[in-house]
Structure formats: C-alpha cells, structure tokens
Amino acid sequence: MSLLRVSDLRVRYGAIQAVRGISFQVEEGECVTILGANGAGKSSTLRAVAGLHRPSGGSVTFGSQVVTGEPAHRIARSGISLVPEGRQVFGTLTIRENLELGGYVQSASANGEALERVLGIFPAFRQRLGALAGTLSGGEQQMLALGRALMTRPRLLMMDEPSLGLAPIVANQIFGILTEIVGSGIAVLLVEQNVHRALQVASRGYVLELGEVVLEGTAASLLADDHVRLAYLGHGMGEAE
Amino acid sequence: MSLRSCPRVLAALSAAAVVAAAAATVSLSATVAAASSPFVIGFANPLTGSEATYGVSDEHAVNMAASQINKAGGIDGHKVKIDACDTQATPAIGVACADSFVSDHVNAVVGFFNSSISIPASGILHKADIPMVSAASTNPTLTEQGFKNVFRVCGTDNYQGAVEADFAYKILKVRRVVALNDEETYGQGVASFFGQSFKKLGGKVVEDEGIDADATDFTSVLTQIKSISPSVQLIEFGGFNPAAGLLIKQARGLGITVPFISDDGVIGPLYYQTGGQSTVGTYLSSSPTPQNLAQGKDAIPAAKTFLQQYVKQFGQPTEYAGYSYEAVEVIANAAKTEHSIAANKVIAGLAATHNYRGTTGIVDFNSIGNNITPQYLIYKVQPGGGNKAYWNPNAKSKS
Amino acid sequence: MSLQELLQQIANGLVVGSVYGLIALGYTMVYGIVRLINFAQGGLYEVGAYLGVFFFTLMGKFGLQYPIPAVLITLVISMTLTGALAFVVERVAYRPLRNAPLLAPLVSSLAMFFLLISVVQVVTGAEPLTYPSVLSPAPLHLGPIVLSPTSLIIFFAAILLMVGMQQFVRRTKVGKAMRATAANREAAALMGINTTRIVSLTFVLGGAMGAAAGILYGVNYGTVTYDMGEFGGLVAFTAAVMGGIGNVPGALVGGLTVGVLSSFASTFLPNQWNEAIVFAILILILAIRPQGILGERVAERA
Ligand SMILES: Nc1ncnc2c1ncn2[C@@H]1O[C@H](COP(=O)(O)OP(=O)(O)O)[C@@H](O)[C@H]1O
Ligand SMILES: [Mg+2]
Numbered sequence: 001m002s003l004l005r006v007s008d009l010r011v012r013y014g015a016i017q018a019v020r021g022i023s024f025q026v027e028e029g030e031c032v033t034i035l036g037a038n039g040a041g042k043s044s045t046l047r048a049v050a051g052l053h054r055p056s057g058g059s060v061t062f063g064s065q066v067v068t069g070e071p072a073h074r075i076a077r078s079g080i081s082l083v084p085e086g087r088q089v090f091g092t093l094t095i096r097e098n099l100e101l102g103g104y105v106q107s108a109s110a111n112g113e114a115l116e117r118v119l120g121i122f123p124a125f126r127q128r129l130g131a132l133a134g135t136l137s138g139g140e141q142q143m144l145a146l147g148r149a150l151m152t153r154p155r156l157l158m159m160d161e162p163s164l165g166l167a168p169i170v171a172n173q174i175f176g177i178l179t180e181i182v183g184s185g186i187a188v189l190l191v192e193q194n195v196h197r198a199l200q201v202a203s204r205g206y207v208l209e210l211g212e213v214v215l216e217g218t219a220a221s222l223l224a225d226d227h228v229r230l231a232y233l234g235h236g237m238g239e240a241e
Numbered sequence: 242m243s244l245r246s247c248p249r250v251l252a253a254l255s256a257a258a259v260v261a262a263a264a265a266t267v268s269l270s271a272t273v274a275a276a277s278s279p280f281v282i283g284f285a286n287p288l289t290g291s292e293a294t295y296g297v298s299d300e301h302a303v304n305m306a307a308s309q310i311n312k313a314g315g316i317d318g319h320k321v322k323i324d325a326c327d328t329q330a331t332p333a334i335g336v337a338c339a340d341s342f343v344s345d346h347v348n349a350v351v352g353f354f355n356s357s358i359s360i361p362a363s364g365i366l367h368k369a370d371i372p373m374v375s376a377a378s379t380n381p382t383l384t385e386q387g388f389k390n391v392f393r394v395c396g397t398d399n400y401q402g403a404v405e406a407d408f409a410y411k412i413l414k415v416r417r418v419v420a421l422n423d424e425e426t427y428g429q430g431v432a433s434f435f436g437q438s439f440k441k442l443g444g445k446v447v448e449d450e451g452i453d454a455d456a457t458d459f460t461s462v463l464t465q466i467k468s469i470s471p472s473v474q475l476i477e478f479g480g481f482n483p484a485a486g487l488l489i490k491q492a493r494g495l496g497i498t499v500p501f502i503s504d505d506g507v508i509g510p511l512y513y514q515t516g517g518q519s520t521v522g523t524y525l526s527s528s529p530t531p532q533n534l535a536q537g538k539d540a541i542p543a544a545k546t547f548l549q550q551y552v553k554q555f556g557q558p559t560e561y562a563g564y565s566y567e568a569v570e571v572i573a574n575a576a577k578t579e580h581s582i583a584a585n586k587v588i589a590g591l592a593a594t595h596n597y598r599g600t601t602g603i604v605d606f607n608s609i610g611n612n613i614t615p616q617y618l619i620y621k622v623q624p625g626g627g628n629k630a631y632w633n634p635n636a637k638s639k640s
Numbered sequence: 641m642s643l644q645e646l647l648q649q650i651a652n653g654l655v656v657g658s659v660y661g662l663i664a665l666g667y668t669m670v671y672g673i674v675r676l677i678n679f680a681q682g683g684l685y686e687v688g689a690y691l692g693v694f695f696f697t698l699m700g701k702f703g704l705q706y707p708i709p710a711v712l713i714t715l716v717i718s719m720t721l722t723g724a725l726a727f728v729v730e731r732v733a734y735r736p737l738r739n740a741p742l743l744a745p746l747v748s749s750l751a752m753f754f755l756l757i758s759v760v761q762v763v764t765g766a767e768p769l770t771y772p773s774v775l776s777p778a779p780l781h782l783g784p785i786v787l788s789p790t791s792l793i794i795f796f797a798a799i800l801l802m803v804g805m806q807q808f809v810r811r812t813k814v815g816k817a818m819r820a821t822a823a824n825r826e827a828a829a830l831m832g833i834n835t836t837r838i839v840s841l842t843f844v845l846g847g848a849m850g851a852a853a854g855i856l857y858g859v860n861y862g863t864v865t866y867d868m869g870e871f872g873g874l875v876a877f878t879a880a881v882m883g884g885i886g887n888v889p890g891a892l893v894g895g896l897t898v899g900v901l902s903s904f905a906s907t908f909l910p911n912q913w914n915e916a917i918v919f920a921i922l923i924l925i926l927a928i929r930p931q932g933i934l935g936e937r938v939a940e941r942a
Contacts, residue, residue: 052826071836072829081830088827090820101820104813105832148831290765424912453912457861457868460652461906467786468645483768483863490862494788495648496779514770515863 003028003063003187004049004080004156010057011044011211018044020211021058026156031178031188033198035222035232036208042191043085045208046158049189050082051075062156077105081154085161085191087145091134095125098133098144102151111151118147121177139170146177157181158189163197175201195232199223207232279322280315280582282307282569283342283371285335285352285362288327296354299376299565300325301555302547303351306569316576321569332358339365347371348582351568354561356380356427363391372587374572376564379505380426384610390584392591392606394567394599395528396615398427398504402434404617404634405477405502405526409435410442412619412632413500415474417445419466421488423454423480431504432479447473454484463492475499481506486515493519500524502619508560513626525620525628531563533618533630534601547600567599602635641907644784649903651782655791655860657899658798662853663876664883664891665805666846672822672886673842674738679749680729681850682873683756684722688851689864690760691718693769696855700772715855719848725756726847730840753873761866768865771858794860801852802892805845809888818842822886871915875902878922884935893933 002025011019019041026032036042048055051072059068067075076082090098099118103111119126122143133144142162149157162178163171175197182188182201192198199205199219207215207228215227222228284303286296300323307321315321324347328335335358342350343365349372353359359378366373367388375383375393379401384391409415418439422432429451436446447469452462466473476492476499478485485507492501502524503512513520531551534544547566551558574597575590576582597604603614614635621631641649663685670678695714733748779786809815820828821838829835857872858864875898883894898921905917925932 050830052829071834072826073832073834076830076832084827084830088824088830090823090827092823093816093819097816097819101816101828101831101833104817104820108813152832451910451912453910453914455865455867455871456914457857457863457865458652458656460656461649461903464645464648464652465907467648468642483770483865486770487861487863491788494779494786494791496781496786511768511770515768517772517862 001064002026003030004189005061006045006049006058008058009045009048009055009060011041011048011053012056018211019048022206022208022211022213024206024213024216026187026189029185029187030204031182031190031202033190033192033202033205033219034208035192035195035198035205035228037231038193040208041211042208043160046082046160046189046191049075050080050158052082079152079155080158081149081152081156082158083145083149083160083162085164087138087141089133089136089141089144089148092132094130094132095136095144096129098148099125099151102148106152114151114153118150121150121180122147139166139173142166142170142174143177146174150181154186156187156189158191160191161193162190163192163194171197195228277318277320278582280319280349280573280576281322281324281345281347282572283324283326283338283345283347283350283352285326285328285338285342285350285358286354287330288325290329292330292354295377295559295561296327298555298559298562299354302551302558302562302566303569305551305554306566310569310573316573316582317580319582321573328353328355328358330355330358332361336361336365338362342366342371343369348584349374349572349587351376351565351572354378356383359383360386363388366390370584370588372572372575372584372591374568374591376568377561380430389592390588392571392610394571394601394604394612395561395564396617397611398430399434400615401504401526401617402431402436402479403438404619405431405435405504406438406442406444407634408524408526408619408632409475409477409502410439410444413475415444415500417447417472418475418477419448419450419473420446421462421476421478421480422451423484424451425454425480427506428454428478428480428504430479431506432477435477435479452484452488454480457483457487459484459488459491460495463488463495463497467495467497470497470499473499476501478503478507480504482509482511483515486512486520489523490516490519502526508620508628510626513622520622520626521624523622524631525622526617527620528560528564529601529616529618529630530560531558531600534563534616537630539633539635541600541602543598543600563600567601567604570599571597571604647784648786649907650900651785651787653900653903654896655787655795655899656903657879657896658795658802659853659857659860659895660872660876660879660899661802661892661895662798662849662856663872664880664895665802665849665888667877667880668883668885668887668891669842669846671880672888673818673839674734675742676734676745676749677877677885678729678734678843678846679746679873679877680726680733680752680756681846681876682869683753684726684729684847685850685854685872685876686760686864686866686869687725687756687854688718688722688847689854689858689868690764690769691721691851692855692858693771693864696771711855711859715852718855719851722851723844723848726843726850727840729847730843734839734843753869757866757869760869764866766866768863771862771864790860794856798853798856799892801849805849806888806892814841874915875918878918878925881922882925882932884932887932887934890932890934897933
C-alpha cells in the first residue's frame with residue numbers, strides 16, 4: 001500500500017478551479033516530483049494535502065488513515081511535513097526557537113536529540129542559534145525551513161520550490177541535502193520549477209497543467225519525453241546535455 | 242390578520258380601557274367633591290432606584306402626617322389624600338410627575354427631592370398656580386426664580402457652605418484652606434459659598450479647583466495641594482460620593498493629614514465604604530437627621546414624638562423624613578389659618594408662615610420662600626463609619 | 641514644580657500606569673496573534689473588577705480576614721472566570737468572522753465591549769460598588785515620595801504579572817507556540833500547533849490580565865463603577881499603541897509612560913481634560929511614531 005494516496009483531488013478558490021481532480025501516489029521512501037508551469041496548481045495540491053486548504057473534492061489517504069479535510073496541525077502530527085513556498089520561517093524568533101518549534105509535537109528530550117541531528121545536517125547554524133531567523137539570507141532561511149521540517153523525522157516531507165530565488169550554488173547545496181534525505185529513507189514529494197534537478201533526485205514524476213495531470217512516469221521516461229523537454233527543459237529532441 | 246399585528250391591537254384595546262377607566266375616575270371624584278372634597282397633596286420623590294431609600298422613608302413620613310391630620314378631623318373637614326409619584330431621580334420622569342399633578346388638579350405638592358427635578362418642576366406648578374413645598378431640594382436657584390408658589394422647609398447649599406466656613410474658622414481655627422468641588426450644581430454651590438463665607442470671616446482660600454466627579458484618581462491634584470501643604474490647613478470638598486471617599490483616601494495615602502470637611506451629598510455609608518479608615522475624623526455638614534433632632538439637651542419636642550411614632554411603624558427614618566413630615570404639616574397649617582383650600586389662599590397662608598414650631602425646629606419663610614432658620618450640623622466620622630453630631634451652629638453652648 | 645512634587649507625580653503616574661499596562665497587555669497579545677484590536681478588553685477589565693468585588697466581599701463573609709490571601713484568592717477566581725468570558729468572546733465575536741474583512745471583527749469586538757458594560761450596568765443597577773479597605777491607609781515614606789501601602793503593592797503586583805506573562809511567552813513551550821502563531825499562523829499550524837486553540841488561549845490570557853488589572857484598580861481606589869471600562873479601556877489602548885501594539889514588553893512601557901504623562905497633564909489642566917489628553921497622546925503617537933516605542937515597523941514584517 002502506498003504511503004500517500006491522493007485520488008481525484010479538487011481545490012477551488014471561489015470560482016477558480018485550481019486543481020481539477022488529480023490522482024497520484026507516493027510510496028514509502030520514494031521521491032516523487034510534481035512538475036508544471038506557474039499557476040498549474042502545484043502549491044494548491046501540496047497545501048491541500050497538508051491541510052492548509054480544505055479540498056473541494058477527492059480524498060487524501062496517508063498510511064492507513066484518510067486525512068482529507070483534517071486541520072493542518074493534525075496532519076502535521078500524523079507525520080507529514082511541508083516546507084512551504086517562500087520558506088515561511090518565524091522571522092521574529094531565533095534559529096533555535098524555529099528548530100524547537102519544528103519538534104513542537106515531541107517531548108523535550110526527543111527534541112534535544114533531534115536538534116543535534118539537524119545541526120549535524122546544517123552545521124552552520126550551530127554557532128548562530130540565537131540569531132533571529134528574519135536576519136538570515138534566502139538560502140539560509142530555506143535551510144532553516146528544511147531543518148525545522150526534519151526535527152520530527154517525518155514519514156513524508158513535502159517541499160514547495162525549495163530552489164526558488166536562490167543562487168545556483170545555494171540551490172546545489174539544497175539538492176545535495178535533499179538527496180541525502182531521500183537516501184535516509186524519508187519519502188519526499190517535491191515541487192520544482194527546476195525540472196532537470198528535480199528529475200535527478202526523484203524516481204517518478206507527474207506533470208500538471210491547468211490543474212490536471214497531463215503526464216506521469218518514471219524520471220527517466222519524463223526526461224526523455226518530448227513534451228517535457230519542450231515545455232520545461234527548454235530544448236528539443238535529441239539534444240543531449 | 243397576521244399574528245404580528247396582535248400586540249398592536251392589544252395595545253389599542255388597553256389604551257381604550259385606560260381612557261374609559263380614567264373617565265370613570267373623573268366622574269367618580271366629581272361626585273365625591275360634592276360631599277366633601279379631599280385635600281390632595283401630590284408627593285413626588287425617587288421611590289425606585291438608587292435613591293429610593295430616602296424617597297420611601299419620606300413617603301412613610303408624608304403618609305403618617307396625612308393620617309394624623311385626618312384623624313384630627315382633616316383640614317376643616319377635607320381629608321388629606323396623598324397622590325404619590327415616582328421620579329426615579331430622573332428629571333424627565335420628575336417633570337412628568339409635575340404634569341400629572343397639574344392634570345389631577347392637586348391642591349398642593351410636596352417634592353421633588355432632587356434639586357435637578359424641583360427646579361424645572363417648579364416652573365410647571367408655577368404656571369398652574371399650585372403651591373409647592375420642597376423638603377429636600379437645597380439648591381438656591383429653586384427659590385430664586387421669582388415663583389410665589391414655591392417654598393422649602395430644608396436649608397440651602399449656601400447656608401450649608403456658610404456653616405462649614407464658620408466651623409472651620411471659629412472652631413478648627415484654620416485660616417488657609419483649599420476648596421474643591423465636583424463641578425456639578427450642588428457641589429459647586431456648597432464649595433463656592435464656603436469660600437465666600439470663609440473669606441468674609443477673614444480667612445484665605447489658597448486654591449479653588451474643580452475635579453472630575455467621574456474620575457477615580459485624584460493623586461495629581463492632591464500632590465499639588467501637598468506641595469503647598471505647609472500653608473494649607475484644611476481641605477473642603479463640595480460634591481458627592483464616591484469622589485469624596487476616594488479623595489480623602491488618596492489624600493491620606495499621600496501623607497496629607499490636614500482636616501477634611503465635606504457636605505450633605507457625602508454623608509452616608511458609601512463615604513466610609515469608599516474612604517475606609519481615612520474618613521475617620523473628617524467632618525461633614527448636613528441637615529440634622531430626625532434622630533439628631535430628637536436627642537440631647539437641644540432636643541425638639543415635636544421631633545421626639547415624630548421619631549417615636551415613625552420608628553414604631555417603619556423603623557429608622559432617613560435624613561429628610563422629618564422635613565417631609567414638616568412640609569405636609571406646614572401646608573395643612575396654611576390652609577387651616579386661611580380657612581380655605583383654594584390654591585391662592587394656601588400660597589398666601591404659606592407665605593405668612595412665621596415661627597411655626599414643628600418636627601425640625603422653627604419654620605419661618607422669607608419673601609422668596611426659604612426657611613430662614615434651617616438647621617445644619619457638623620458631624621464627625623467615627624471609627625466604624627458612624628457619624629456623630631459634633632457642632633451645632635444654632636446651639637448656644639459648644640458641644 | 642518642585643523636585644519633590646515632580647518625583648511624586650512620577651510615582652503617582654507609575655502606579656496608575658502599571659494598571660493600564662496590564663490591560664494593555666490584553667490588547668497587545670490578541671493583536672499580536674490575530675491582528676485585531678479587541679475592544680472587548682475594556683469590558684473584560686470591568687467585569688473582572690466587579691467579579692473581584694463580589695468574591696472579595698464573599699470571602700469577608702466567610703471570615704477570611706487576612707487581606708493578602710483574600711486578594712490572591714479573589715485574583716485567581718476572578719481571572720479564571722473573566723478568562724472564561726474572554727473565551728466566549730472569542731467564540732462569539734471573533735471566530736465566526738476571522739475570514740471576514742478586518743472591519744467586521746473590529747465592530748463585533750466593539751459591540752462586545754458595550755454589551756459587557758451594559759450587563760454590568762443592568763446587574764449592578766449602575767451603582768458604584770466598593771472594595772473593602774484591606775490595608776492601613778498610613779502612608780509610606782520612600783525618600784521624598786509618599787505612597788499608600790496599597791498603591792505600592794498594586795504597582796509591584798502589576799509589574800510582577802506583566803513580567804511573568806512576558807517570561808511565559810518567552811520561555812515556555814506554549815509561549816513559543818504563541819509567538820510562532822503570531823509570526824506566521826500557517827507555518828505554526830504546519831509545526832503541529834493547534835493555532836485555533838492558541839488564539840483562544842490568547843484571548844483567555846488577555847482577559848485574565850484585564851481582570852487582574854480591574855481587581856488591582858479596585859483594591860487601590862476602593863470603588864468600581866460601571867463605566868470604568870470606558871476610560872480604562874481607552875487609556876490602555878493608547879498605552880498599547882504607545883508601547884508598540886503586538887509587543888508584550890511594549891505594553892508595560894506604554895502603560896507606565898501613559899500613566900506618567902497623564903499624571904503630569906492633570907497637574908497643568910483640570911482633570912476633566914483627561915480623556916482629551918489621552919486622545920491627544922494617541923493622535924500624536926500615530927502621527928510621529930505609529931509603530932510605538934518598542935514596535936517594529938510593519939514593513940519589516942512583510
Ligand atoms: N489564495 C488564492 N486565491 C485565489 N486563487 C488562488 C489562490 N492561490 C492560488 N490561486 C490560483 O490557483 C491557481 C493555482 O495556483 P498555485 O497552486 O499557486 O499554482 P503553482 O503553485 O503551480 O504555481 C492559479 O491560477 C492561482 O492564481
Ligand atoms: Mg506555487
């Protein structure tokens with residue numbers, strides 16, 4: 001049985017139908033990517049799964065539980081972590097407080113261990129635990145948001161455009177860490193505009209257009225797909241990288 | 242017909258019923274008048290609300306006076322009938338009482354307790370030529386409007402301020418004082434007459450200031466007073482509670498220890514409740530209570546009788562009950578001496594009232610209808626909050 | 641003005657200001673979380689004061705003579721009940737409107753304020769009620785300053801409560817959740833924080849602080865009136881804005897500043913001007929430093 005099963009998910013904002021009945025799965029330990037142009041409905045999908053926005057139809061099953069329409073804090077407690085678009089760190093709180101809040105649902109001692117583990121992944125924060133998150137650079141905020149999401153050891157980590165607005169070198173770092181995370185056995189659902197990189201990390205992908213899944217397949221098959229190459233990779237057939 | 246319009250129909254029906262009943266009453270009273278018409282005294286007081294304790298006690302006194310007069314044969318055969326109206330201490334409602342007295346053709350009125358009601362109501366009764374005797378309204382304006390029909394058996398605020406000044410100057414022997422008031426008609430009146438009289442005696446009012454009656458923090462103004470305190474020997478306050486209690490409490494809290502004197506508006510349990518221990522030893526000027534008038538070597542015989550009879554029926558009377566009783570007696574006396582219950586005759590009889598000895602002492606109306614021999618006492622607040630009569634300006638001997 | 645009078649006026653202002661600061665804490669905490677000026681706070685302050693009289697008198701009847709335990713028990717009971725009332729206020733006046741345009745919850749909180757005050761007026765018959773005097777009125781001399789023991793205790797109790805609340809928000813797990821919710825409500829929910837409950841809790845704590853202020857005020861002045869919530873609410877709102885609305889230490893700073901300013905103002909102007917002065921201060925702050933003394937500029941948050 002899949003870890004996450006989304007079927008016929010619909011999201012609407014008033015009259016606007018942002019997601020029009022999509023279905024996809026993420027298996028235990030698998031990294032899946034959702035690709036699509038701006039406005040395709042990727043964020044809406046992640047937000048609906050995370051409980052930030054109530055879906056107007058369809059169902060979301062996590063493990064053996066149907067979590068459709070549950071409030072965000074319940075879904076978070078069930079083991080789904082979302083690193084939202086635009087990082088959303090707590091700017092007026094310190095790095096330490098941001099990380100501790102990531103482990104809000106667990107005991108203080110578990111949180112202490114988690115902090116050590118996360119600082120192992122992001123050693124640069126160790127010296128700056130007292131700094132306000134609002135004073136960090138975009139890349140650092142992304143790392144902090146990721147670290148915060150990892151504090152609970154989620155069963156599913158969802159990331160919404162982690163490389164958005166970052167210098168390539170920083171984006172590289174993020175993808176490096178992401179690869180490690182996937183390697184550690186945590187399932188990842190990744191939304192990215194950087195299709196090339198996304199398909200390098202992910203094993204499968206879905207292509208979303210105007211709120212509908214127009215294509216799905218393994219990373220390799222998507223990389224080879226003409227439509228994907230034309231629309232998202234910016235080059236035509238046969239052109240090797 | 243929809244259900245919604247039912248209440249309106251009901252209202253119309255009940256209005257019709259009231260009109261019919263009223264018509265019946267009118268015709269009924271007309272037939273009685275032929276035999277021996279009653280002498281109707283309109284009585285307006287706060288009978289509900291926060292001042293009802295006073296109002297109801299006054300009502301008992303007025304009823305007591307009426308039944309005693311009636312037992313003794315009435316006024317030349319006319320039975321005295323009390324027509325009570327509740328002012329709720331609210332001017333609009335009190336004025337409506339006056340209107341109803343006019344339409345009921347009452348022979349005289351005792352009321353309206355609050356000066357703020359007595360003053361506008363007196364205008365209405367003046368137009369209708371109905372004699373009015375106030376038992377508790379002490380604002381000077383009431384009798385200064387040139388209305389021939391208006392009298393009062395109680396004292397006036399200026400006289401009260403003068404008694405306070407006398408006491409401060411002659412008994413406490415202070416020479417430099419601060420006079421505060423709550424900027425309302427009553428308090429301002431007492432404080433300004435206090436100041437005027439005190440200056441006339443030769444004293445000095447160092448500061449004269451209004452404070453906000455609704456405020457609760459007076460530490461600013463008190464700190465100012467304290468900064469000039471070596472030269473201030475007494476603080477006078479014209480106003481009400483809780484301002485007075487708060488004022489003295491905060492003054493003592495700031496270490497201001499000079500004597501404090503306040504007025505009639507302040508005397509009562511609320512003063513001690515708000516001011517607590519700090520009020521002990523402060524002075525209050527007030528009309529004497531029926532209890533005060535009935536005790537001591539200056540005791541008034543009529544006051545003793547009144548108190549005994551009142552206590553037997555109703556328990557302890559409040560401050561103005563004796564005056565209310567007196568008001569009815571004075572009206573009856575005026576009608577008796579003129580041998581008429583006609584309004585103009587009763588007014589003439591009241592204007593001629595001199596040296597009338599009643600429950601509160603002597604009643605002697607001057608040309609504008611003020612009683613020129615009002616009583617005011619200075620009380621001293623006792624531990625536990627009781628008030629003890631401390632000085633009587635009318636008594637020859639110092640107590 | 642002599643130096644002694646100056647110091648005394650400052651001391652007077654600090655005592656009153658500490659009470660305003662406590663009320664302001666309620667405004668500022670709620671604003672910090674939901675960006676709403678909860679005008680009901682003035683009413684909660686008043687209800688707390690009245691509940692205080694009730695329980696304080698009740699305890700006197702049961703023979704609890706010792707003032708300090710009586711005040712403490714009264715504080716705890718009234719703060720709890722007022723907190724519960726604030727919980728209801730949030731449910732009724734805020735929650736159904738949380739996705740409505742900002743003006744809607746603002747107006748409904750104002751309606752709540754008038755409702756609370758009217759209820760007090762009707763229940764008590766608009767009569768002022770008095771707190772039993774608990775401490776000796778003998779003044780304490782602190783150098784050139786003279787204060788009643790009660791005002792001194794009130795001042796320290798108010799400061800203690802404010803500092804305590806600040807520490808609660810800074811250090812405890814729930815406090816951190818409150819700050820996280822204030823900083824970014826969605827992100828807080830993603831951390832597993834039940835933000836709906838945090839909003840409730842914030843209203844409850846704000847109401848409890850208001851009640852504490854009401855009781856301390858009552859114990860200090862001895863009298864509570866049904867319209868105390870109007871002036872108190874207004875001054876405290878000014879204090880909250882002055883300190884920087886949404887900023888917890890700002891409530892304390894704002895309260896003390898407004899207290900001292902109005903203490904000076906009423907030495908130069910008759911105290912009928914009090915309300916006008918408070919409004920003038922409010923307008924000045926909004927014009928000169930809208931973010932308040934300790935407030936960050938809103939732009940920094942966006
Ligand atoms: N809060 C919102 N209110 C109204 N429309 C929205 C909202 N969020 C997103 N949309 C609309 O929904 C569609 C999908 O948006 P989104 O899920 O953010 O796309 P993506 O993340 O793929 O760029 C877009 O047309 C967008 O304008
Ligand atoms: Mg998006």
